[in-house]
Amino acid sequence: MEPAKRHSVASEQRWTQTVPSAAVSVLMHTPWSGQSALVVQATVQSPICRPVSRLLKSTHRGVTSAQADDAWQEPYAVSLRALHAARGTNTRSHRRDMGEDRCGGYTDAPRHGIVRSMIEVTNVWKRFAAPVLRDVTLRVPQGCLYGLIGPGAAGKSVLLKCLAGLLRPERGSVRVFGEAIESLDEVSLQAVRNRVGMLFQNNALFDHLTVAENIAFPLRRRGVTDEAEIAERVADRLRAVSLPGFEQRLPGGLSGGQKKRVGVARATVTRADVVLYDEPAAGLDPVTSQKIFDLLRREQQEAGATVVMVSSDIDRLLTVTDRVGMMLDGALIFDGTTAEAQGSLHPVVKQFVHGEVDGPL
Amino acid sequence: MATEEEGPAAQTGRAVLSLATDVGGAAVLAARLARRMVPPRLDGPELWRNLYRMGVRSLPIVGVTALFTGGIMVIQAGVLIRRFGAEGLLGWGAGFTTLREVGPILIALMFSGRVGANNTAELATMTVTEQIDALETLAIDPLSYLILPRVLSMVVMLFVLTVYGDVLALLGAAFMGDALLGVSTATFWNGLLDAIRVWDLATGLIKSALFGGVIALSSSHYGLSVSGGAPGVGRAVNASVVASATGIFVCDYLATYILQ
Numbered sequence: 300m301e302p303a304k305r306h307s308v309a310s311e312q313r314w315t316q317t318v319p320s321a322a323v324s325v326l327m328h329t330p331w332s333g334q335s336a337l338v339v340q341a342t343v344q345s346p347i348c349r350p351v352s353r354l355l356k357s358t359h360r361g362v363t364s365a366q367a368d369d370a371w372q373e374p375y376a377v378s379l380r381a382l383h384a385a386r387g388t389n390t391r392s393h394r395r396d397m398g399e400d401r402c403g404g405y406t407d408a409p410r411h412g413i414v415r416s417m418i419e420v421t422n423v424w425k426r427f428a429a430p431v432l433r434d435v436t437l438r439v440p441q442g443c444l445y446g447l448i449g450p451g452a453a454g455k456s457v458l459l460k461c462l463a464g465l466l467r468p469e470r471g472s473v474r475v476f477g478e479a480i481e482s483l484d485e486v487s488l489q490a491v492r493n494r495v496g497m498l499f500q501n502n503a504l505f506d507h508l509t510v511a512e513n514i515a516f517p518l519r520r521r522g523v524t525d526e527a528e529i530a531e532r533v534a535d536r537l538r539a540v541s542l543p544g545f546e547q548r549l550p551g552g553l554s555g556g557q558k559k560r561v562g563v564a565r566a567t568v569t570r571a572d573v574v575l576y577d578e579p580a581a582g583l584d585p586v587t588s589q590k591i592f593d594l595l596r597r598e599q600q601e602a603g604a605t606v607v608m609v610s611s612d613i614d615r616l617l618t619v620t621d622r623v624g625m626m627l628d629g630a631l632i633f634d635g636t637t638a639e640a641q642g643s644l645h646p647v648v649k650q651f652v653h654g655e656v657d658g659p660l
Numbered sequence: 661m662a663t664e665e666e667g668p669a670a671q672t673g674r675a676v677l678s679l680a681t682d683v684g685g686a687a688v689l690a691a692r693l694a695r696r697m698v699p700p701r702l703d704g705p706e707l708w709r710n711l712y713r714m715g716v717r718s719l720p721i722v723g724v725t726a727l728f729t730g731g732i733m734v735i736q737a738g739v740l741i742r743r744f745g746a747e748g749l750l751g752w753g754a755g756f757t758t759l760r761e762v763g764p765i766l767i768a769l770m771f772s773g774r775v776g777a778n779n780t781a782e783l784a785t786m787t788v789t790e791q792i793d794a795l796e797t798l799a800i801d802p803l804s805y806l807i808l809p810r811v812l813s814m815v816v817m818l819f820v821l822t823v824y825g826d827v828l829a830l831l832g833a834a835f836m837g838d839a840l841l842g843v844s845t846a847t848f849w850n851g852l853l854d855a856i857r858v859w860d861l862a863t864g865l866i867k868s869a870l871f872g873g874v875i876a877l878s879s880s881h882y883g884l885s886v887s888g889g890a891p892g893v894g895r896a897v898n899a900s901v902v903a904s905a906t907g908i909f910v911c912d913y914l915a916t917y918i919l920q
Contacts, residue, residue, distance in 0.1 A: 460793070464797075465796055492797055496797075502789075503790040504791075516798065520798055
């Protein structure tokens with residue numbers, strides 16, 4: 300018998316000793332699909348759920364860790380999804396219209412783990428000379444615009460770079476699309492990054508490329524070769540950031556605000572599933588800042604992207620976020636909805652969100 | 661960073677650690693680049709762009725340097741040539757020193773100052789302005805896209821520039837020998853071609869390839885490992901030029917010893 304088959308049989312034998320037989324039969328005789336996942340979710344009700352989902356990942360080729368983790372979802376989420384599916388109301392726009400949430404799930408979804416998290420940060424530690432991230436745990440549901448706030452040197456940008464796989468945590472886990480970033484090799488990491496867009500604090504425009512080439516850069520690297528399509532998408536992005544006609548300018552000849560807007564155009568041109576913004580409105584005048592925030596919100600809603608946004612412009616940030624996390628000295632001291640952040644009685648959060656001079660900060 | 665309380669031993673230890681960090685960092689960079697060579701994973705257009713700007717744009721400065729180097733060598737040798745009447749040895753003397761030592765070293769130092777420093781400044785600026793990070797988030801390997809084309813370009817173009825510089829240095833020497841010492845160009849070239857072996861030329865070219873590697877690795881390493889914003893870029897360029905020059909002389913010593 301081939302080694303792979305021996306392994307598979309051994310795994311199945313282990314399941315039959317621990318998992319209810321109904322669930323096992325579904326798993327063994329039907330190909331992996333959303334339906335079979337639902338059956339697993341509905342029948343496996345014990346602490347062995349997590350090991351089962353991991354076994355699924357290890358023994359069924361093509362089952363991603365994200366799918367395997369879906370098997371861990373709580374059963375009543377399944378019934379809610381099934382209900383919506385039957386009514387034809389399981390669409391993002393419908394849920395939004397119904398006021399159920401702006402996080403791609405239900406109002407209390409993240410708290411109960413119903414909605415699949417696009418980003419999961421678990422007990423992450425990172426240090427340079429001193430610790431910069433301390434035991435950070437964070438979930439960002441699919442389709443959520445998550446604002447990350449906090450004073451300077453709180454670890455916000457470091458956390459963002461961990462999400463992009465630019466930094467690897469010393470302890471803990473960072474999962475994006477269900478993939479553990481810290482344990483991926485370069486090739487797998489690049490596959491994840493193909494689905495991530497990022498705007499850097501310094502814009503990070505390539506100096507030797509024109510504005511059009513900068514915006515087209517991610518498209519070309521992702522294999523888009525039709526020059527007419529590239530030109531059209533570049534022009535569309537430039538119109539979106541109110542910079543039409545800037546195609547042939549070099550970044551060196553742009554103002555700070557214009558560079559920022561070109562950076563936004565580049566970060567959004569691929570319509571990535573996850574977009575990370577580090578200070579998207581830093582150094583901009585109030586009007587342009589609000590335009591940028593509105594633009595990012597509109598882009599996020601149209602693309603259905605999951606967004607994490609770091610900004611010091613709290614007032615404007617809170618006008619567009621679904622959820623907010625606050626960091627202080629490398630720790631996440633608050634995680635909740637925007638309304639909860641605005642009404643928080645936590646002295647640090649209250650002082651920071653309302654810009655009060657007196658307080659612990 | 662050294663503090664006032666640190667004694668000589670601590671400062672020495674810190675310097676040794678810093679040196680080990682830089683040498684180790686450059687070695688790790690070399691190993692990572694070597695991995696990307698099998699099979700070759702590099703950006704073609706970026707390679708051509710670098711070959712042009714590092715090589716073609718260096719032609720004038722290398723040409724001027726080489727011409728004057730040949731001339732200076734004849735001026736220095738003039739006293740002895742006249743005293744001993746050894747006009748026939750002028751071609752051999754100029755050729756031997758130019759092809760084996762002076763040509764590769766001087767051209768490498770010029771190349772380091774012009775191309776190596778520029779490479780460090782460019783990479784360091786890209787690092788502090790997060791352009792390297794941006795490449796990574798765009799699923800582009802900075803080593804394959806940015807560094808490998810630069811390293812290959814530097815090695816190849818320093819080799820080519822050394823050939824070009826050697827020729828110009830010998831032309832300069834022949835011209836100055838005729839103008840200053842009255843040694844005819846025929847005598848100069850006969851003395852050169854009779855005495856110089858192919859190995860003398862090859863020794864210089866092997867050295868130039870080594871120097872190219874040293875300049876490329878040190879300038880790229882300091883560019884990528886920069887920290888501290890704009891002041892850090894200046895420090896990185898300074899450290900890169902010093903390290904390149906030191907590396908060139910150390911490599912020259914070792915290569916001369918081995919290739920005797």
